[in-house]
Amino acid sequence: MLPRELIASRPSWVRRQISNDEVFALTSEIISKSCTTGIEVGVASGFSSAVIFSALSSVDEDALLYSYDLSRKCYFDSTRNTGDAFFEMLGERTGFKLSTGVTSSEIDLPRKADFGFIDACHENPWPALDLLAMSRFLADGALVALDDIDTIFRRGLRHTNGGRDLYRAWPGKKYQLDGVSGLGFLIYDRASMLRAIQTTFALDWDAHIHPDVLGQYMKILSRVSPLAYLKLFLNVSRYAGTRDHARRHASLLDGKRF
Ligand SMILES: C[S@@+](CC[C@H](N)C(=O)[O-])C[C@H]1O[C@@H](n2cnc3c(N)ncnc32)[C@H](O)[C@@H]1O
Numbered sequence: 001m002l003p004r005e006l007i008a009s010r011p012s013w014v015r016r017q018i019s020n021d022e023v024f025a026l027t028s029e030i031i032s033k034s035c036t037t038g039i040e041v042g043v044a045s046g047f048s049s050a051v052i053f054s055a056l057s058s059v060d061e062d063a064l065l066y067s068y069d070l071s072r073k074c075y076f077d078s079t080r081n082t083g084d085a086f087f088e089m090l091g092e093r094t095g096f097k098l099s100t101g102v103t104s105s106e107i108d109l110p111r112k113a114d115f116g117f118i119d120a121c122h123e124n125p126w127p128a129l130d131l132l133a134m135s136r137f138l139a140d141g142a143l144v145a146l147d148d149i150d151t152i153f154r155r156g157l158r159h160t161n162g163g164r165d166l167y168r169a170w171p172g173k174k175y176q177l178d179g180v181s182g183l184g185f186l187i188y189d190r191a192s193m194l195r196a197i198q199t200t201f202a203l204d205w206d207a208h209i210h211p212d213v214l215g216q217y218m219k220i221l222s223r224v225s226p227l228a229y230l231k232l233f234l235n236v237s238r239y240a241g242t243r244d245h246a247r248r249h250a251s252l253l254d255g256k257r258f
Contacts, residue, residue: 001054001090003027010047011088015076017047018119018147025180026117026145030055033143035115036063041104041130042120042147043069044076046086052117053086053096064095066109070120072100104133105216112139116188119147123206124162128197129217131166135193135224142188149184160206169199194228197221201232 001009003023010017018026030038030052036059038052049067056063067083074080082100090096099106104120116138118130127146138144149164151157167174167184172192175185186192222229 003051006051006054006089009089011045011085013077013080014045014047014085017045018051019180019182021180022147022183023051025177025183026051027055029143029145029177029185030115031059033114034059035143036060037109037111037113038063038065038115038117039107039109039113039134039137040065040067040117040119041069041107041134042118043067043083043086043098043100044071045074045080046083046098047089048117048119048147049083049086049096049098050089052115053090053093056115057093057095062095064097064109064111066097066107066113067099068102068104068107068120069098069100070103103213103216104130105213105220107133107137109137112142113137114139114142116142116144117147118144118163118166121207122148122151122157122160122162124160124165124203125197125200125205126207126209127162127166128169128200129209131193132197132217132224133220135188135190136220138188140189144186144188146184146186148182150182162200162206165200165203166196169196169203171195190224194225198228198232 007020007023036056038056040049043049053065069082071082074082083098116134118127120130146163146167149167151160170186170192172189173187
């Protein structure tokens with residue numbers, strides 16, 4: 001389906017979805033980079049899933065999209081399931097693999113992905129955690145789109161700058177398209193991901209993350225890079241300043257309650 005057909009077929013109940021400009025931007029970037037396997041975090045109605053899946057499928061009819069959302073019910077309309085708009089727009093598709101009631105720590109793919117989309121919790125450091133979890137399945141050179149990197153300009157969302165912080169912290173290749181200010185594109189590489197994770201962790205946190213949940217991501221980091229895990233631990237300990245604080249953070253990073 002073409003972007004303008006997708007926009008025209010969007011169910012009337014859909015809200016808080018990617019903008020029309022973002023529909024065109026995501027489609028053109030996915031197609032120009034010939035992406036065929038995607039990971040999406042933050043599904044809500046499923047409109048963005050339909051857009052991404054359509055673009056991936058126009059590159060390869062065996063395209064796969066793995067989509068994850070914390071909420072089983074659509075967060076703005078509890079009479080709908082998360083992802084319902086996808087099925088209304090495109091019907092059942094074997095290549096669309098939807099998991100709800102989960103965080104990105106559950107991401108699991110049978111092959112490497114060449115596209116990622118992050119549009120879940122926008123509070124720092126959630127987007128960085130989503131990228132970390134995704135990174136286990138991203139090929140070097142994969143395209144990663146970060147949504148809502150301009151929340152600082154939006155009333156009611158100014159305290160949720162995780163997308164912006166991750167985009168700013170990214171030391172590798174990145175770009176935005178003219179006229180699409182909310183969307184940032186990263187060209188994934190492991191070294192940039194590890195540096196960006198450490199930088200975003202050092203910035204102010206918007207989110208209060210339960211130690212058990214944070215512990216799941218720290219476990220992922222310790223597997224992805226034991227050295228980065230250690231550095232992060234040391235930085236957090238140094239920042240906290242005292243031995244007691246260090247102990248407190250140690251149990252936090254290990255995912256234990258304190
Ligand atoms: C802005 S909406 C996604 C909109 C969707 N991408 C679209 O354009 O149609 C954000 C979604 O992220 C989900 N979410 C929030 N925090 C999450 C987390 N930590 N992990 C996974 N999903 C989360 C919410 O349940 C919500 O459905």
